[in-house]
Amino acid sequence: MRKLEIINKVSSQTGIDKSDVQETFEAVLITIKEALKNNDSVYIRGFGTFSNKRRAKKIARNISTNTAIILDPHYVPHFKPSKIFTTLVKENNKIV
Structure with missing residues (x-):
């Protein structure tokens, strides 16, 4: 599954506009990248830890x-x- 497929699926499941979902998804990815760049870890309960x-x-x-x-x-x-x-x-x- 690719990023666009995830965005489409989240949009259809939640009824939120695709552009809003894409903007939010990009913000989440940027936040994770910035945290790792600053040598911080990111813990998401029930999913896992990025470090x-x-x-x-x-x-x-x-x-x-x-x-x-x-x-x-x-x-x-x-x-x-x-x-x-x-x-x-x-x-x-x-x-x-």
Whole structure:
């Protein structure tokens, strides 16, 4: 499901105009991005937590030139789903 499909579905379920839903959805995404940029975590009860994870310094290899490069420590965005969300997905997606 893509962003536009989410906007259309929320609009049809709530009766709110698509442009208002899109504006609100964009504001939520921007708020989450800003929080992560400031190294804050975002907790949404029943859904999960957005946070940053630190990656350690390491040596990698540039395969096109076969040279070693050093990757400095850095942060990457991370999402940890809540137990409720994880259980919901597990129960509805049984492998047959």
